[in-house]
Amino acid sequence: MPQSPVQSPVQSTSVLALRITLSLAVVAACFSTAPTCSAGQLHAGAAVIDISPTQMPVLVNGGMMSRTVDEIRTTVNARAIVVTDQDDTVAIVVVDSCMVPKEILDEAKQRAARDTDIPADHIMVSATHTHTAPSAFGALGTDADATYVPLLRRKIVDAIVAAKANLQPAKVGWGSADAPDFTALRRWVRRPDRIDVDPFGNRSVRANMHAGAKPENVTGESGPEDPELSVIAFQSTAGKPIAVLCNFSMHYFGDQPISADYFGLFSEGIAKYADAQSNLSSDQSGCVGIMSHGCSGDIWKRDYVTWTGKDDLDINGFTQGLLAVAQTAYDQIQYRDNADIAMAESRLPLRYRVPDAQRLHWAQEIAATIENDLPTTREQVYAREQILLHQMQKTDVVVQAIKIGDIAIATTPNETYALTGLKLKLQSPFKHTMVIELANGAEGYIPPPEQHPLGGYNTWAARSAGLEPQAEPKIVAASLRLLEKISQQPRKTFQQQIGPAAQQLLSNKPLAYYRLDQMQSSFAIDSSGHHNHGIYEPDVLFFLPGPPTDAQKRSFVGSRSGSPGDFPANDQSQNENHSPAQMQPNRCVHFAGGRVRTQLPSLGNSYTVILSFWNGMPSDARPTTGWLFSRDHNHSVTDRGQHLGLGGSTDGDDTATGKLIFKQGDGVAVGKTVIPRWTWNQVKLVRTNTRVKVFLNNASQPEINILLSSDQTAPLPTCFIGGRSDNDSNWEGRIDEVAIYSN
Known part of the structure; x- marks a missing residue:
C-alpha cells in the first residue's frame, strides 16, 4: 500500500547517538575476553534509513527521456546489514535507486570507513533498480540530480553507521525456493526476415526486449531464466529476527514515482512476516527486510510464452505472490552461530565501446541540434551518448565476493543477464551463492559475448550499455577468482548428469x-x-x-x-x-x-x-x-x-x-x-x-x-x-x- 509522502528517519539524531554509544559498548565487551563472546561468534546488526528527496521537484531516471516529479508515492530507503566474526567485518547495503555510479559509492564507502572502522573494500552497496527513484546516475536522456546526490551519499553512510550500532550476537541461515511464475525472459530473437533498425540507422536488431509480444515476429527467447529466490536470514541468539536479505531476478514491476517499486513492498512484507513468526509484540519487532536485485538484465515479469495481452497481477498482487514463495523458503531455514566472515574485492580495468570516426561525426552533427543539452528523440539520446563514450574511453569496475560461513554473495556492477548469474552460481565453490547485480557501480548492461551480434537495446553503445563485448566473461572470471580466494577452494565444473x-x-x-x-x-x-x-x-x-x-x-x-x-x-x-x-x-x-x-x-x-x-x-x-x-x-x-x-x-x-x-x-x-x-x-x-x-x-x-x-x-x-x-x-x-x- 502507498505510504505517507514523507516519513521521519528510523530514529531521531539524539536517540541514534545514544543507541550508537550503548551498542558500541556492547560490541567492545564482546571483543574483550568475556567468555560469552568467544572468537568466531557471529554478530549482526541492521538498519533502515529513509533516502527520500527533501527538495522537489527531482529528476527521475530509468526512462529514455528526462523527467521530473514532485510527489513521493512511497519512501525510498537504504537498508543495511553489518556482519562480523571478530576477525572480519563487512557491510551490505541495498539502496532504492535505479543505479548509483561507482564514484558516489566510493566516496560513501570512504566516509563510512572513517566513521565505523569497516574497511572501504569490505563495504558492498547495490541498487534495487527501481525505475521510479530520484536520479543518481546520468544515462540516456536523464542527468543525475545534483541536489539529490549529496543527500543519497550521506544517507548511505548513515545506514552503515546505524547497522553497526545495532550489532548483537547472531545466527545465520540460508533458504531458497523457485518462483518461475514471477520472472520471464523479455529479450527475444527476431526472425531473420523481421530484423529491426537501431538508433544509428542500421538494420541490426536481431534480438530485442519485448519482441515476444508479437509471436509472429520472433523465433524464441534469447537465453535462460533464473527463477531462484534466495534468502539469507539473521537472528539473534534468542531467535529474534535481525535481517532477511532476499535476492530475485526480476527487473522491476513499474510504479508511479517516487516509489521503491516492488522491492520496497517486498522488503516490508518479509520483515513483518519474520517478526510475526517469532511471536514478537509490535514494540519488540524490528527486523529489516531487504530485496536485492538479482541478474535480470534480460528479465521482466511478463511471460510472453503464455501472455494473452493482459497482465493478471498489479504490483501488490505480484509482491504478495512472491512473498508467499519467500515465506516458504524462510520457514525452512536452519541457523548456525559460528559462521566465519571474509570479503575480497577486485578492480578490473575495462574499455568502453567508443564510436569510430564515422559514427562520432554523425553523433556530433545530431548533438548540435540538441537544445539546452536535453535530448528529445532517441536519435539525439544516442548521439549524445557516443560523444560521452568517446570522452570516457575506459574505466575500472568493482567486483566483490563475501563469505558468511558456507554462504557466498557474488556481485557485478552491471545489469547482468540471467545466464551470467547461473554461471556464477553453478561454478561457485560455495554450497550456497547469491548474486547481486548493480553493486558498487552502474556500468549498464553486459550481455554475454554471443548476444552482441544480435543487437538490440541491451547492446547499443551508451553509458547504459557501454562496456567492451568481452566484459561479461572478464567479470565472471574475476568474480570466480574472488570466490575461490575467500573459500580457499577451487570453483566447481558444471556438467549435466546423464539421465x-x-x-x-x-x-x-x-x-x-x-x-x-x-x-x-x-x-x-x-x-x-x-x-x-x-x-x-x-x-x-x-x-x-x-x-x-x-x-x-x-x-x-x-x-x-x-x-x-x-x-x-x-x-x-x-x-x-x-x-x-x-x-x-x-x-x-x-x-x-x-x-x-x-x-x-x-x-x-x-x-x-x-x-x-x-x-x-x-x-x-x-x-x-x-x-x-x-x-x-x-x-x-x-x-x-x-x-x-x-x-x-x-x-x-x-x-x-x-x-x-x-x-x-x-x-x-x-x-x-x-x-x-x-x-x-x-x-x-x-x-x-x-x-x-x-x-x-x-x-x-x-x-x-x-x-x-x-x-x-x-x-x-x-x-x-x-x-x-x-x-x-x-x-x-x-x-x-x-x-x-x-x-
Missing part, C-alpha cells in the same frame, strides 16, 4: 554425442569420448532449457526435462543439499543463424543421427523452414550432400509445410506429419548404404523411406548441425542431444 535416455544413447557407442549444454564455449563438446568436438559458429545462444517433462509447458525453467527421450540433467531430488539453482533442467542451444560444424572423417555411408529439435519459425514463412542436419562441403551444396530439415511453403504450395524433408541432389522427400511450431520433437535419420529412413518421435513407421541412386553414395567428412552446408535457411530454434553413429 536414462542419455545413458541409452551412450550405451549404443556413438561416434559423436553433442549434449549442447555449454554455458559458453567455442566448441560443442563431444561426450562420446572420441573427442570429435564441433565448432560453434556465431549466432548460437547458450544454456536454454531443453525438452520438458510436460509437453504442454514451454517455460520449463526449474523443472526436470524429459520426453521426448527423457533427458534429466541434474536429477538431485534426493539430495537436500542442493538449491533450486543447482537443480538444472536439461540444457540446449538456440540457433539464430549460426551452426555447429564438425569433422567426422570416419563416418561412412551407413550412419544414424538422432537429435531433439524445437522449431521457432512459422512453417509458412519461407520455402524451407530450416535445416537440422547436413553433410556436404562447406559453403556449397553438391549432388552427394545429404540434408535433413523441416519443409516450408513455396508460392502457396503447402505440400511440405511443417513436415520433415530429406534432400540429396535434386530430389526432396517429404514426411507425413505436420510438426507444430514451438514443440519439442525427436528425429532419427538412418542411412544404410543407399537406403534412407527418417523416424519421428520414436514411431515404428518412418516418415520418409527412400532409395538413393548408387552414384550419390561417396561419404563426406564435414557435418553441420543447425543449418545447411551453404548456410541456406539455417535452423531458427533449439536443438539438443545430438548423437551420431557409424552403422
Whole structure:
C-alpha cells in the first residue's frame, strides 16, 4: 500500500547517538575476553534509513527521456546489514535507486570507513533498480540530480553507521525456493526476415526486449531464466529476527514515482512476516527486510510464452505472490552461530565501446541540434551518448565476493543477464551463492559475448550499455577468482548428469554425442569420448532449457526435462543439499543463424543421427523452414550432400509445410506429419548404404523411406548441425542431444 509522502528517519539524531554509544559498548565487551563472546561468534546488526528527496521537484531516471516529479508515492530507503566474526567485518547495503555510479559509492564507502572502522573494500552497496527513484546516475536522456546526490551519499553512510550500532550476537541461515511464475525472459530473437533498425540507422536488431509480444515476429527467447529466490536470514541468539536479505531476478514491476517499486513492498512484507513468526509484540519487532536485485538484465515479469495481452497481477498482487514463495523458503531455514566472515574485492580495468570516426561525426552533427543539452528523440539520446563514450574511453569496475560461513554473495556492477548469474552460481565453490547485480557501480548492461551480434537495446553503445563485448566473461572470471580466494577452494565444473535416455544413447557407442549444454564455449563438446568436438559458429545462444517433462509447458525453467527421450540433467531430488539453482533442467542451444560444424572423417555411408529439435519459425514463412542436419562441403551444396530439415511453403504450395524433408541432389522427400511450431520433437535419420529412413518421435513407421541412386553414395567428412552446408535457411530454434553413429 502507498505510504505517507514523507516519513521521519528510523530514529531521531539524539536517540541514534545514544543507541550508537550503548551498542558500541556492547560490541567492545564482546571483543574483550568475556567468555560469552568467544572468537568466531557471529554478530549482526541492521538498519533502515529513509533516502527520500527533501527538495522537489527531482529528476527521475530509468526512462529514455528526462523527467521530473514532485510527489513521493512511497519512501525510498537504504537498508543495511553489518556482519562480523571478530576477525572480519563487512557491510551490505541495498539502496532504492535505479543505479548509483561507482564514484558516489566510493566516496560513501570512504566516509563510512572513517566513521565505523569497516574497511572501504569490505563495504558492498547495490541498487534495487527501481525505475521510479530520484536520479543518481546520468544515462540516456536523464542527468543525475545534483541536489539529490549529496543527500543519497550521506544517507548511505548513515545506514552503515546505524547497522553497526545495532550489532548483537547472531545466527545465520540460508533458504531458497523457485518462483518461475514471477520472472520471464523479455529479450527475444527476431526472425531473420523481421530484423529491426537501431538508433544509428542500421538494420541490426536481431534480438530485442519485448519482441515476444508479437509471436509472429520472433523465433524464441534469447537465453535462460533464473527463477531462484534466495534468502539469507539473521537472528539473534534468542531467535529474534535481525535481517532477511532476499535476492530475485526480476527487473522491476513499474510504479508511479517516487516509489521503491516492488522491492520496497517486498522488503516490508518479509520483515513483518519474520517478526510475526517469532511471536514478537509490535514494540519488540524490528527486523529489516531487504530485496536485492538479482541478474535480470534480460528479465521482466511478463511471460510472453503464455501472455494473452493482459497482465493478471498489479504490483501488490505480484509482491504478495512472491512473498508467499519467500515465506516458504524462510520457514525452512536452519541457523548456525559460528559462521566465519571474509570479503575480497577486485578492480578490473575495462574499455568502453567508443564510436569510430564515422559514427562520432554523425553523433556530433545530431548533438548540435540538441537544445539546452536535453535530448528529445532517441536519435539525439544516442548521439549524445557516443560523444560521452568517446570522452570516457575506459574505466575500472568493482567486483566483490563475501563469505558468511558456507554462504557466498557474488556481485557485478552491471545489469547482468540471467545466464551470467547461473554461471556464477553453478561454478561457485560455495554450497550456497547469491548474486547481486548493480553493486558498487552502474556500468549498464553486459550481455554475454554471443548476444552482441544480435543487437538490440541491451547492446547499443551508451553509458547504459557501454562496456567492451568481452566484459561479461572478464567479470565472471574475476568474480570466480574472488570466490575461490575467500573459500580457499577451487570453483566447481558444471556438467549435466546423464539421465536414462542419455545413458541409452551412450550405451549404443556413438561416434559423436553433442549434449549442447555449454554455458559458453567455442566448441560443442563431444561426450562420446572420441573427442570429435564441433565448432560453434556465431549466432548460437547458450544454456536454454531443453525438452520438458510436460509437453504442454514451454517455460520449463526449474523443472526436470524429459520426453521426448527423457533427458534429466541434474536429477538431485534426493539430495537436500542442493538449491533450486543447482537443480538444472536439461540444457540446449538456440540457433539464430549460426551452426555447429564438425569433422567426422570416419563416418561412412551407413550412419544414424538422432537429435531433439524445437522449431521457432512459422512453417509458412519461407520455402524451407530450416535445416537440422547436413553433410556436404562447406559453403556449397553438391549432388552427394545429404540434408535433413523441416519443409516450408513455396508460392502457396503447402505440400511440405511443417513436415520433415530429406534432400540429396535434386530430389526432396517429404514426411507425413505436420510438426507444430514451438514443440519439442525427436528425429532419427538412418542411412544404410543407399537406403534412407527418417523416424519421428520414436514411431515404428518412418516418415520418409527412400532409395538413393548408387552414384550419390561417396561419404563426406564435414557435418553441420543447425543449418545447411551453404548456410541456406539455417535452423531458427533449439536443438539438443545430438548423437551420431557409424552403422
